[in-house]
Amino acid sequence: MNTVIAFIVIFGALVFFHEFGHFIFAKRAGILCREFAIGMGPKVFSHKKGETTYTIRLLPIGGYVRMAGEDPEMLEIKPGYRIGLLFNKEDQVNKIIINNKDKFPDVRIIEVEDADIEKDLLIKGYPDDDHENLHTFSIAPTAVIVENGVESQLAPIDRQFASKTLGQRFLTIFAGPMMNFVLAFIVFIMIALLQGVPTNEPKLGVITPDGAAKAAGLQQGDLVQSINGSEISSWSDVVDVIRKHPNEKLEFSIVRNGQEREIQVTPQEKTVDGQKMGIIGVYSPMEKSPVQAITAGAKETYFWTTQIFVMLGKLITGQFSIDALSGPVGIYNSTAEVAKSGIFYLMKWAGILSINLGIMNLLPIPALDGGRLMFFAIEAVRGKPIDRQKEGMVHFIGFALLMLLMLVVTWNDIQRFFLK
Numbered sequence: 001m002n003t004v005i006a007f008i009v010i011f012g013a014l015v016f017f018h019e020f021g022h023f024i025f026a027k028r029a030g031i032l033c034r035e036f037a038i039g040m041g042p043k044v045f046s047h048k049k050g051e052t053t054y055t056i057r058l059l060p061i062g063g064y065v066r067m068a069g070e071d072p073e074m075l076e077i078k079p080g081y082r083i084g085l086l087f088n089k090e091d092q093v094n095k096i097i098i099n100n101k102d103k104f105p106d107v108r109i110i111e112v113e114d115a116d117i118e119k120d121l122l123i124k125g126y127p128d129d130d131h132e133n134l135h136t137f138s139i140a141p142t143a144v145i146v147e148n149g150v151e152s153q154l155a156p157i158d159r160q161f162a163s164k165t166l167g168q169r170f171l172t173i174f175a176g177p178m179m180n181f182v183l184a185f186i187v188f189i190m191i192a193l194l195q196g197v198p199t200n201e202p203k204l205g206v207i208t209p210d211g212a213a214k215a216a217g218l219q220q221g222d223l224v225q226s227i228n229g230s231e232i233s234s235w236s237d238v239v240d241v242i243r244k245h246p247n248e249k250l251e252f253s254i255v256r257n258g259q260e261r262e263i264q265v266t267p268q269e270k271t272v273d274g275q276k277m278g279i280i281g282v283y284s285p286m287e288k289s290p291v292q293a294i295t296a297g298a299k300e301t302y303f304w305t306t307q308i309f310v311m312l313g314k315l316i317t318g319q320f321s322i323d324a325l326s327g328p329v330g331i332y333n334s335t336a337e338v339a340k341s342g343i344f345y346l347m348k349w350a351g352i353l354s355i356n357l358g359i360m361n362l363l364p365i366p367a368l369d370g371g372r373l374m375f376f377a378i379e380a381v382r383g384k385p386i387d388r389q390k391e392g393m394v395h396f397i398g399f400a401l402l403m404l405l406m407l408v409v410t411w412n413d414i415q416r417f418f419l420k
Helices: 002-028 166-195 213-217 235-244 290-316 328-339 343-362 369-382 390-420
Strands: 033-049 053-067 080-086 093-097 110-114 122-127 134-146 148-154 224-227 250-256 257-263 270-271 273-279
Touching: 002 053, 002 328, 002 343, 080 213, 166 290, 166 343, 166 369, 213 257, 224 235, 224 290, 235 273, 290 343, 328 343, 343 369, 369 390
Parallel strands: 093 134
Antiparallel strands: 033 053, 080 093, 080 110, 110 122, 122 134, 134 148, 224 250, 250 257, 270 273
């Protein structure tokens, strides 16, 4: 049960921050956002606030922000339609009723002659109460169309994604992956603030209960001055001496509570990568500092970014096979294993996954954010956008291939973890 909760929290946070990046920059650009969704597939939860519907969907394979004008608008009013109109205080149309008009007692019925619901925001028609004369009605920018009891807000051309500048569209799409890096940075800072940042001071950190240090009587906070008579000036010196002397008695000269002490410690032998080394069961000293936490967060974000690019390069060059990839099932299983190690490891895992999601989305693959950014780059070079239908077809094919890849990866995960 704890694994399920951990997976839901991590998945939800990663997708939320990614989509929130798209959402907040779309709103800043004045784009109408119809839906903010976590997950794909059937709705599990839905709540509308303002002009946006917030949904949680069943399948944990992503999320999306549905922006007006990304795809061709489906709302239309054709000549000959008999529709109902409701007006606001400024005498502008704020509701256009397509059917079931009898449910609206104050509605004004007209037969449409012409309608422009994107640019001029006008409807021309013949009202039932004045068949002889053509009337023109102004539409409010926030008007909605009501069909089968469902309201859909109109999207004037200036509220549509496609009408925005190249820079605004680029930032709106780029902001999703960017926020994944921001999330990872924040998570790594939180770990550093809560756990502390390793320092190079020759002071003992946490002592493990079954190590040689504990058995010898060393304590957390002991300041090491020398080992076997050799002066110690940093934590690196402490580690270097201990590693070089497995199963050899070492004389530690320490300062504890202002008093000098001599303590003998025999490092235990441990083999790492075929090499024998000594360990005494003590961690490096940690310091909790906001400044150092920010620095540590930046370093950790940079480190894992480069590592993921290295692994990606190996995948592209064939050093990794497709079997090395993991989908939701594999991530769930890995989350279960990491959760056993404690909250800090789980937080670090979430940060790594967030960076991975950001990088994957920046790849120039159709249907992903990177694919859309690639089309923006082509538009910048050409001076005009590529035909929207052609671009849409490329993204559709890319999405279909991604879903196929997801099925293959998921099946590999199931075989690896449940059918072996």
